[in-house]
Amino acid sequence: MRSETRNRPAAYPPRASEAARPFWDELREERFSTTRCDDCGDMTFPPKVVCPNCLSERLSWRPLSGRGTLYSYTRVWAAPAVFGDEVPYTLCIVDLDEGLRVASRLLGDHASPEVGAPVSLVFLHYEDVTLFCFEPGDG
Numbered sequence: 001m002r003s004e005t006r007n008r009p010a011a012y013p014p015r016a017s018e019a020a021r022p023f024w025d026e027l028r029e030e031r032f033s034t035t036r037c038d039d040c041g042d043m044t045f046p047p048k049v050v051c052p053n054c055l056s057e058r059l060s061w062r063p064l065s066g067r068g069t070l071y072s073y074t075r076v077w078a079a080p081a082v083f084g085d086e087v088p089y090t091l092c093i094v095d096l097d098e099g100l101r102v103a104s105r106l107l108g109d110h111a112s113p114e115v116g117a118p119v120s121l122v123f124l125h126y127e128d129v130t131l132f133c134f135e136p137g138d139g
């Protein structure tokens with residue numbers, strides 16, 4: 001996993017709930033993590049306060065590798081106004097090595113990214129928040 005710094009605030013920063021605050025704090029420290037149920041072992045993304053599989057409230061934070069494969073993508077040419085100066089950009093669905101499916105953004109000007117190819121996580125440090133995205137390669 002690598003990182004990039006953007007010298008501006010994020011165009012559309014997340015509204016982090018108290019329950020999700022540890023995720024965003026970890027991301028700022030360049031750690032990518034989620035919750036795992038202590039009772040049934042189910043991992044979910046995004047992090048949860050209640051296990052969607054067995055309804056247990058006994059969840060622990062677990063690190064994720066940030067590595068996966070590209071499941072799907074779409075190129076955005078007509079974006080919401082807040083992302084207007086970033087078009088075109090690529091949204092992607094990534095299957096993480098841990099078995100979780102994550103929606104994110106794919107960096108680079110890839111006319112046609114290769115579905116099934118390895119991707120790795122990139123931390124994007126904005127002035128107000130750290131976000132994550134993916135790029136082709138196994139990092």
Ligand SMILES: [Zn+2]
Pocket residue numbers: 037038039040041042051052053054055056
């Ligand atoms: Zn569970």
